Amino acid sequence: MPYPQNTSQSYEMQPIKSVKSRTVVLPSTDIDTDQIIPARFLRTTTKEGLGKQLFSDWRYDANGTPKTDFVLNLPESQGAAILVAGNNFGCGSSREHAPWALMDFGIRAVISTEIADIFSSNALKNGLLPLVIDKATHAWLMEHPGADVEIDLETTTLKLPDGKSVKFPIEAFARYCLLNGIDELGYLLNQDDAISRHERAYP
Amino acid sequence: MSQKTLFEKVWERHEVVPETADTPAVLYIDLHLIHEVTTPQAFTLLREQNLKVRRPDRILATMDHSTPTTTEEIFGRIPIRMESAAQQIHKLEDNCREFGIELLGMTHKDRGIVHIIGPELGATQPGKTIVCGDSHTATHGAFGALAFGIGTTEVGHVLATQSLLQRRPKTLAINVKGRLPAGVAAKDLILAIIGKIGVGGGTGHVIEYRGEAISALSMDERMTICNMSIEAGARAGMIAPDETTFEYLNGRPKAPQGAAWDKAVAAWRELKSDAGARFDREVDIDASALEPMITYGTHPGMVLPISGSVPTKPDDPAFAKALNYMGMTPGERLLDKPINIVFIGSCTNARLSDIQLAARVIKGHKVAAGVRMLVVPGSQQIKHAAEALGLDKIFLDAGAEWRESGCSMCIGMNGDLAGKGEYVVSTSNRNFEGRQGQGARTLLASPATAAAAAIRGRITDPRQFL
Ligand code: SF4
Numbered sequence: 010m011p012y013p014q015n016t017s018q019s020y021e022m023q024p025i026k027s028v029k030s031r032t033v034v035l036p037s038t039d040i041d042t043d044q045i046i047p048a049r050f051l052r053t054t055t056k057e058g059l060g061k062q063l064f065s066d067w068r069y070d071a072n073g074t075p076k077t078d079f080v081l082n083l084p085e086s087q088g089a090a091i092l093v094a095g096n097n098f099g100c101g102s103s104r105e106h107a108p109w110a111l112m113d114f115g116i117r118a119v120i121s122t123e124i125a126d127i128f129s130s131n132a133l134k135n136g137l138l139p140l141v142i143d144k145a146t147h148a149w150l151m152e153h154p155g156a157d158v159e160i161d162l163e164t165t166t167l168k169l170p171d172g173k174s175v176k177f178p179i180e181a182f183a184r185y186c187l188l189n190g191i192d193e194l195g196y197l198l199n200q201d202d203a204i205s206r207h208e209r210a211y212p
Numbered sequence: 213m214s215q216k217t218l219f220e221k222v223w224e225r226h227e228v229v230p231e232t233a234d235t236p237a238v239l240y241i242d243l244h245l246i247h248e249v250t251t252p253q254a255f256t257l258l259r260e261q262n263l264k265v266r267r268p269d270r271i272l273a274t275m276d277h278s279t280p281t282t283t284e285e286i287f288g289r290i291p292i293r294m295e296s297a298a299q300q301i302h303k304l305e306d307n308c309r310e311f312g313i314e315l316l317g318m319t320h321k322d323r324g325i326v327h328i329i330g331p332e333l334g335a336t337q338p339g340k341t342i343v344c345g346d347s348h349t350a351t352h353g354a355f356g357a358l359a360f361g362i363g364t365t366e367v368g369h370v371l372a373t374q375s376l377l378q379r380r381p382k383t384l385a386i387n388v389k390g391r392l393p394a395g396v397a398a399k400d401l402i403l404a405i406i407g408k409i410g411v412g413g414g415t416g417h418v419i420e421y422r423g424e425a426i427s428a429l430s431m432d433e434r435m436t437i438c439n440m441s442i443e444a445g446a447r448a449g450m451i452a453p454d455e456t457t458f459e460y461l462n463g464r465p466k467a468p469q470g471a472a473w474d475k476a477v478a479a480w481r482e483l484k485s486d487a488g489a490r491f492d493r494e495v496d497i498d499a500s501a502l503e504p505m506i507t508y509g510t511h512p513g514m515v516l517p518i519s520g521s522v523p524t525k526p527d528d529p530a531f532a533k534a535l536n537y538m539g540m541t542p543g544e545r546l547l548d549k550p551i552n553i554v555f556i557g558s559c560t561n562a563r564l565s566d567i568q569l570a571a572r573v574i575k576g577h578k579v580a581a582g583v584r585m586l587v588v589p590g591s592q593q594i595k596h597a598a599e600a601l602g603l604d605k606i607f608l609d610a611g612a613e614w615r616e617s618g619c620s621m622c623i624g625m626n627g628d629l630a631g632k633g634e635y636v637v638s639t640s641n642r643n644f645e646g647r648q649g650q651g652a653r654t655l656l657a658s659p660a661t662a663a664a665a666a667i668r669g670r671i672t673d674p675r676q677f678l
Contacts, residue, residue, distance in 0.1 A: 038530045039411055039511050043644040048623045052278050052296035054252035054303050066646045095530065097412040100445060100511075101644060103347040104250065105363035123412050126381075126447050127347060131363035180379060182235045194261075194365075197373045200229060200238050204266075204375055207228045207240050 041101035060113030099128025215486035250345030324591020334464025390500030398433035414446030425499035561639035562590030573663035580669030585612035
């Protein structure tokens with residue numbers, strides 16, 4: 010496993026070549042960012058420690074005791090770094106706290122048939138891979154929780170336990186930055202001349 | 213030259229560097245709106261990397277999400293009850309001071325919900341690129357701006373470079389034919405659109421709302437439409453500017469003045485999709501066939517005409533889960549279902565005309581026994597304008613609460629929350645599980661429908677009170 014699991018940590022940009030893990034399956038569709046991390050936990054001024062509150066309203070009962078039947082609380086889910094979820098994952102608010110919480114919990118990739126735009130963009134900036142795959146492969150993954158799969162970012166393929174592999178799309182520049190541990194802000198700062206020219210042309 | 217869509221015109225004018233197969237475009241940002249919740253980590257990053265804010269003059273800050281709505285807390289007679297909220301607020305004050313950013317602070321007369329104050333002050337203008345760490349930034353598209361929500365890392369990018377790395381989205385035209393019937397609001401139209409295309413229907417696209425019904429809308433109504441673009445998955449929604457837009461902006465403090473105004477309007481007139489411009493997708497909808505709409509489930513796509521009944525979907529576990537959360541049964545009629553709370557507020561429906569509409573419905577009536585009604589204007593300016601019209605009196609006489617501006621029960625971050633199992637008829641934009649409080653059940657509707665529900669304590673067709 011390329012990353013430590015289920016620990017609080019900061020997110021230095023480390024190069025990511027692949028993620029290899031068991032999956033954990035959350036079959037719900039349209040999982041919105043209010044479910045991933047409820048708004049009452051956004052009164053924070055840092056990124057750290059949000060994993061405790063990941064899926065809080067689904068994970069804990071009214072007394073804060075973990076619900077034994079919720080999938081992320083099952084013993085076999087511990088340490089799984091790949092989340093398979095229903096269609097249209099991450100819809101709703103732009104809160105980057107959602108990928109921060111997933112990362113802090115130990116999730117390194119989310120697989121669905123559709124992932125919301127802002128969530129995807131936020132995820133990529135934090136080294137969380139948002140994978141959109143075909144319906145048939147997705148259906149297989151949904152039916153086989155705990156499957157051992159590997160996401161290979163260099164070849165942009167998802168390798169299934171039976172040896173089959175499927176391609177997934179990923180924005181070229183984000184992939185390059187992830188593979189090389191490059192921070193996009195550095196690239197933007199290097200555009201300073203072009204930005205200044207634009208500002209002069211359109212004051 | 214090929215014909216262009218409104219989106220393409222605004223996009224191309226802001227390309228600092230066009231996109232290639234290997235790299236996204238560098239897109240220049242004209243206006244960056246910031247608030248207390250999604251910025252502290254971005255300022256921390258600037259400090260860590262020893263970076264400056266490139267254009268503090270292109271940033272406007274306000275506080276809205278975690279701010280209290282009681283007069284005592286806002287004007288400092290008592291401390292802010294919620295410690296964590298107070299910390300966020302003070303952090304924003306410190307950050308704005310340190311980096312030289314204009315802040316509409318707690319007691320400022322122009323403070324309000326970030327998507328309400330931009331237009332209100334005339335900072336939101338046609339043809340601008342506008343971003344904010346908030347998904348309802350789409351609201352500003354009502355002026356023909358390209359406006360979209362970004363994450364906190366991107367907030368940092370814009371602070372440092374006034375630019376963003378972006379892939380060019382696809383375009384989706386929503387052609388709205390006919391006119392809205394009397395008693396049917398812009399909110400009903402956008403809910404019907406989301407019901408039609410689905411909550412992921414606009415993913416990857418920028419929507420342009422067009423057609424007779426759209427042109428006939430006021431700016432307040434157009435903002436309600438564009439605001440909920442994200443609820444259909446689209447990061448941005450746009451409406452071509454026209455005389456209604458120019459009239460709204462004329463004379464606002466941050467709008468161009470004098471000769472600059474004339475020059476600006478001449479340029480803004482070009483901001484429309486050329487005849488024959490091609491969209492990646494088009495969807496048609498007939499406004500004249502609509503009635504008031506209300507949601508019954510846990511996302512805005514689960515919506516029905518108010519006279520409708522909950523559908524039956526026997527083999528859909530997600531649907532069953534949503535109904536279970538909502539305490540609804542398949543086949544159940546929505547009209548006359550008892551409710552507990554009415555919330556008039558949010559960046560979707562807390563502008564002056566929304567509050568006027570709710571007041572018109574409730575005037576001379578009382579809020580039903582056992583029902584709580586909370587009216588939270590979208591900005592301090594709106595609050596004062598409503599008070600000048602005596603609207604606060606109408607609500608208070610009816611038994612409603614009249615508050616200082618902010619996001620309030622739209623998101624409940626400031627403690628304005630609904631209880632477990634309670635039904636809230638809300639003029640906001642999201643009916644997700646727990647959005648308005650753990651276990652709270654949100655029914656999204658227009659201000660008229662919400663006010664009518666307050667009177668009867670039940671889901672009610674507002675047309676009987678209009
Ligand atoms: S009113 Fe609601 S949707 Fe609008 S900015 Fe505030 S929290 Fe977000």
